[in-house]
Amino acid sequence: MKRILMTAALSAALVFPAISAPRCMANKLWAPALKKLYGEVPIMTAMQSKGVPIVIFANIEKGTWTTLVIGPESSCMVASGADLELIARGNPT
Numbered sequence: 001m002k003r004i005l006m007t008a009a010l011s012a013a014l015v016f017p018a019i020s021a022p023r024c025m026a027n028k029l030w031a032p033a034l035k036k037l038y039g040e041v042p043i044m045t046a047m048q049s050k051g052v053p054i055v056i057f058a059n060i061e062k063g064t065w066t067t068l069v070i071g072p073e074s075s076c077m078v079a080s081g082a083d084l085e086l087i088a089r090g091n092p093t
Contacts, residue, residue, distance in 0.1 A: 023076060023077040024071075024074050024075065024076040024077075025074055025075070026073065026074050027070065027071075027073065027074060027075050030057075030068060030075055031057075034057045034066055038057075038059055038062070038064050038066070039059040039061070039062060039064075040057035040058055040059045040064060040065065040066055041057060041058070041059075042055050042056070042057050043056055043057065043058045043060070044056040048069075052069060052070070053069075053070040054067055054068060054069055054070065054078075055067075055068050055070055055075075056068075058084050059084075060084070060086065062082075063082050063083050063084040063085070064080070064081070064082050064084065065080060065081055065082075065084045066079070066080040067079040067080065
C-alpha cells in the first residue's frame with residue numbers, strides 16, 4: 001500500500017507540477033519514474049559550463065524528452081517536451 005501511495009504521489013508531481021515549483025526528487029527515483037510514466041530512458045549526459053552534470057531522457061518512438069540537472073543527492077527537472085528529433089552525427093541540418 002505504501003508503494004502504491006508513493007507511486008501515485010510521484011505520478012501526480014510529474015504530471016501536475018505546481019507553477020514555478022522546482023521538480024526535484026532523489027536521484028534513484030527519476031529513472032524508474034520516467035520509464036514508467038513516459039517510456040523515457042537516458043540517451044545523453046553532458047556537463048554544463050560550470051561543471052554541473054545533466055542527463056537527457058527520451059522516448060525515441062514517441063518523441064518525448066526530459067532534461068535533469070544532477071545533484072549529489074537529488075536531481076531537478078529543468079525542461080521537458082515533445083517532438084524530439086535526433087540528428088545523426090556529422091549530418092547537421
